[in-house]
Amino acid sequence: MIRRKTAMHEGDRSAPLLDVEGLNVHLGHGSQRTRILNDVSFSVAPGTTLGIVGESGSGKSTLAKTIVGIHAPHSGAIRFRGEDIGHRSGRRRRGIMREVQMIPQDPYSSLDPRRTIAQTLAEAIDPARVRVGRHRERVDELLALVQLDRDAAARYPREFSGGQRQRIAIARALAVDPELVIADEITSALDLSTQAEVLKLFADLKKRLGITVLFVSHNLAVVQEVSDSVLVLLHGETVEHRSAEEIFRDPRAPYTRLLLDSVPGGPGFSLDA
Numbered sequence: 001m002i003r004r005k006t007a008m009h010e011g012d013r014s015a016p017l018l019d020v021e022g023l024n025v026h027l028g029h030g031s032q033r034t035r036i037l038n039d040v041s042f043s044v045a046p047g048t049t050l051g052i053v054g055e056s057g058s059g060k061s062t063l064a065k066t067i068v069g070i071h072a073p074h075s076g077a078i079r080f081r082g083e084d085i086g087h088r089s090g091r092r093r094r095g096i097m098r099e100v101q102m103i104p105q106d107p108y109s110s111l112d113p114r115r116t117i118a119q120t121l122a123e124a125i126d127p128a129r130v131r132v133g134r135h136r137e138r139v140d141e142l143l144a145l146v147q148l149d150r151d152a153a154a155r156y157p158r159e160f161s162g163g164q165r166q167r168i169a170i171a172r173a174l175a176v177d178p179e180l181v182i183a184d185e186i187t188s189a190l191d192l193s194t195q196a197e198v199l200k201l202f203a204d205l206k207k208r209l210g211i212t213v214l215f216v217s218h219n220l221a222v223v224q225e226v227s228d229s230v231l232v233l234l235h236g237e238t239v240e241h242r243s244a245e246e247i248f249r250d251p252r253a254p255y256t257r258l259l260l261d262s263v264p265g266g267p268g269f270s271l272d273a
């Protein structure tokens with residue numbers, strides 16, 4: 001059964017689920033090694049969404065990948081439910097990582113073309129929570145959650161459109177009942193009307209399941225639709241980090257204003273579109 005996450009945090013709603021402090025990340029090798037993230041700090045309360053915005057190359061994906069353990073921090077802390085996971089490795093880190101799921105950017109390359117949707121989803125299901133005999137039931141439940149028919153289970157990724165594939169990628173991320181979902185540019189590979197559909201689904205799921213989300217996008221208008229607070233990155237540094245309402249009503253940094261001005265059709269991308 002899909003749980004509603006916020007119920008788990010009734011007792012400590014004020015404690016952040018994710019708390020990043022003074023994060024520095026260096027990438028590359030030898031003399032090519034450069035600082036990609038510089039002293040980045042933020043925290044995310046359970047059940048809320050932090051939008052992370054910035055132009056291409058600002059370090060958004062590096063931040064997401066460092067949180068899920070693909071890159072190691074040079075210094076600083078990444079606390080998940082109070083435990084510093086940034087420098088952890090091995091079983092404990094893998095255990096925590098099941099609770100943090102990333103939805104990748106490109107639904108065309110993120111699904112294994114040789115596996116049916118049922119196989120892809122069943123593989124992601126947590127064996128500790130769902131008995132093998134109940135996998136099919138759980139696959140159906142996940143498909144329903146992302147509004148796909150049951151018969152999608154027996155089909156292969158090539159039989160689906162980009163938007164449908166991204167729904168499947170969302171279902172796969174939700175298969176383990178994660179506490180934190182990192183959505184990395186989940187709509188950027190889709191056309192405009194499909195973007196709106198996937199965003200609407202994602203926003204509904206977020207509300208229904210009470211999951212905590214890091215929503216990464218270069219598009220401030222998209223971020224506005226789904227975020228409670230926003231972190232604006234430029235060249236790996238924090239430009240602005242405030243509530244979404246404040247940032248959109250009164251952007252302080254010139255760079256944030258620039259991002260808002262560059263939104264096609266002006267700010268206010270609507271999920272009702």
Ligand SMILES: Nc1ncnc2c1ncn2[C@@H]1O[C@H](COP(=O)(O)OP(=O)(O)OP(=O)(O)O)[C@@H](O)[C@H]1O
Nearest residue numbers: 027028036054055056057058059060061062063218
């Ligand atoms: N593995 C790596 N080794 C060296 N430099 C890297 C590596 N990955 C990313 N970079 C550099 O880090 C900077 C930030 O890249 P990153 O992908 O995090 O930005 P982004 O904001 O997510 O942009 P995009 O939306 O284009 O992915 C870029 O200058 C990029 O060239």
